[in-house]
Each structure stands twice: as structure tokens, then as C-alpha cells.
Amino acid sequence: MSALLEVRDLVVRYGTTVAVDRVSFEVRAGETLALVGPSGCGKSSTAAAALLLRRPDGGEVWFEGRELTRLPERELRGLRPAMQPVFQDPYGSLSPRQRVRDAVAEPLRVQGRWDAATGPARVAELLALVGLDAAHGERRPHELSGGQCQRVGIARALASGPRLLVLDEPVSALDPSVRAGVLNLLARLQETLGLGYLFICHDMALVRHFADRTAEMRAGRLVRVS
Ligand SMILES: Nc1ncnc2c1ncn2[C@@H]1O[C@H](COP(=O)(O)OP(=O)(O)OP(=O)(O)O)[C@@H](O)[C@H]1O
Numbered sequence: 001m002s003a004l005l006e007v008r009d010l011v012v013r014y015g016t017t018v019a020v021d022r023v024s025f026e027v028r029a030g031e032t033l034a035l036v037g038p039s040g041c042g043k044s045s046t047a048a049a050a051l052l053l054r055r056p057d058g059g060e061v062w063f064e065g066r067e068l069t070r071l072p073e074r075e076l077r078g079l080r081p082a083m084q085p086v087f088q089d090p091y092g093s094l095s096p097r098q099r100v101r102d103a104v105a106e107p108l109r110v111q112g113r114w115d116a117a118t119g120p121a122r123v124a125e126l127l128a129l130v131g132l133d134a135a136h137g138e139r140r141p142h143e144l145s146g147g148q149c150q151r152v153g154i155a156r157a158l159a160s161g162p163r164l165l166v167l168d169e170p171v172s173a174l175d176p177s178v179r180a181g182v183l184n185l186l187a188r189l190q191e192t193l194g195l196g197y198l199f200i201c202h203d204m205a206l207v208r209h210f211a212d213r214t215a216e217m218r219a220g221r222l223v224r225v226s
Contacts, residue, residue: 004029004064004164004196005050005083011058012045019045021220022059027164030190032197034211036204041217043200047166050198051083052076064163081111081160088169090149094141100127100152101137107159126155130185147178151185158189166198171206183210 003026012020020042027033035043049056052068061068063083068076087093094103104123108114127137130151141149150170157165167186171179187210190197201207207214216224 003027003062005198006062007046007050007059008062009059010046010049010056010061012042012049012054013057018220020049020056023217023220023222024059025215025222025225027196027198029163029196030194031212032190032199032210034199034201034207034214035217036201036207036214037217039202042220043217044168046217047085047168047198047200051085051166052080053085081107082162083164083166084157084160084162085166085168086150086153086157086170088173090146090153090173091141093153094149094156096141098140099137100132100139100141100144103141103152104137104155104159107156111160122159126159129158129189130155131181145178146174147182150174150182154182154185154189158193162195164196164198166200168200169202170199172201172203186210 006026008024009022010020010024011018011022023046025033035046037043048054050061052061056069059069063079066079068079101123104126105114105119108119108122123137124134127133132148132151132155136144136148144152170186171182174182186197189195199211214226215222
């Protein structure tokens with residue numbers, strides 16, 4: 001398998017705090033790399049810098065063979081659809097007044113890929129991919145369960161046609177009874193779409209079950225990759 005994402009000696013600082021200290025790892029196409037470690041060890045900062053949501057203070061980020069840290073924002077914009085985040089809080093990542101179908105259509109509109117003739121069918125297809133139907137498309141976030149909301153978040157990420165998903169604790173906020181359903185969905189999507197996952201998680205039992213490899217962080221440093 002080839003490297004989809006590779007970070008080399010990544011550094012993130014907040015003032016004098018070094019949150020990420022020369023971290024290196026790679027995520028290959030079609031695999032799940034779990035990033036684990038205790039609260040505050042730098043997992044989310046690593047993910048944000050790897051997605052260039054925040055420019056790293058040092059190191060390199062390679063995506064599909066291109067180094068991103070020195071690319072101007074204009075060029076990065078063209079690559080962003082290929083690397084998409086999914087966040088922990090399913091309600092917080094959706095706009096409360098927006099209907100589900102509009103939330104899923106939004107990335108297509110923003111990226112100039114919305115076509116009035118084919119767009120609604122594409123939205124229906126994306127909803128079906130995450131196990132939701134047309135009736136869910138008419139609802140607003142408060143009319144959905146946490147698990148359904150997270151499925152909408154995943155459909156929104158898929159709308160961009162990503163090759164990499166960065167999943168930041170994607171099931172931690174969900175009721176234990178619906179976690180398995182969302183994890184099964186993620187596993188199925190990975191298999192059918194060949195996605196690479198950087199999966200941030202603090203639940204080691206879950207990581208052992210879900211991830212192909214594990215990168216372990218402590219106090220900003222990568223201490224083990226297995
Ligand atoms: N915006 C910020 N400003 C200042 N310090 C920050 C900021 N964001 C994170 N930090 C600090 O950087 C360190 C790493 O935080 P980060 O959120 O990346 O860790 P984490 O492993 O994702 O934690 P958690 O599992 O609790 O989300 C912590 O010491 C945190 O307090």
C-alpha cells in the first residue's frame with residue numbers, strides 16, 4: 001500500500017507550549033491508523049495540523065505525494081476536498097436550522113460542483129450510503145438521534161469525494177448502543193470507497209478492534225507505532 005498521508009517531524013506550538021513535538025507517521029490508502037493517548041497529549045492538534053486546518057510550526061505534511069505546508073491557500077483549497085474531517089460532536093458540527101439535505105448539498109455548492117439537475121439525486125445517494133433515506137433529508141438536526149446526526153456528518157464529508165477521513169473521536173459522544181452501527185458503517189465505507197482513516201480515539205478496546213495500526217502519543221511525542 002502507498003502512503004496517502006505522511007507527516008514528518010510535525011511540530012505544533014501554542015505560545016511557549018509545544019503541543020506536538022516532531023511527530024512522524026503515515027496513513028496508507030485503505031487502512032486505519034489509530035492515534036491514541038491520554039487527554040491533552042496532542043492528538044487533536046496533530047490532526048488539525050495534518051489537515052492544514054492549522055499551519056504546523058515545523059515539519060512536513062505530504063498528501064498523495066505533494067508537500068502541503070508551503071503551498072499557498074489557493075492551491076490548498078483544491079486539495080482540501082480530498083482530506084476531510086469528521087468531528088466528535090455530531091450536533092455541534094451541523095447548523096441547527098439547516099435541513100439535512102441542504103447540509104449534505106453544501107460542500108457540493110461551496111466547491112462549485114452543484115448541478116440543479118443531478119444534485120438532489122447525488123444527495124439522496126450520499127444519504128443512502130450512510131443508511132439514511134429521503135425522509136431524513138427533510139429533517140433538521142434536533143429531529144435526529146446522535147447516531148443519525150453523525151451519519152449526516154459522514155455524508156457531508158463524503159460529498160467532497162475524499163480519499164482520507166480524519167475521524168476525531170467519531171463515536172465517543174454517542175450512546176454505546178449506536179456506536180457499533182456507526183463503526184460498521186465506517187468499516188463498510190472504507191472497504192467500498194478505499195478510504196484511508198486517521199482515527200483519533202482514547203478507547204484502547206475499540207482501537208484494537210477497529211484499527212490496522214496504532215500510533216501512541218504521550219505529552220506531544222509519538223512513543224510507539226505498532
Ligand atoms: N488553542 C489552544 N491554545 C493553547 N493551548 C492549546 C490549544 N489547543 C490545545 N492546547 C494545548 O495543547 C495540548 C494538546 O492538546 P490537544 O487538544 O491537541 O490534545 P488531545 O490529545 O487531542 O486532547 P483531548 O483528548 O482531551 O482532546 C494540551 O496541553 C492543550 O491544553
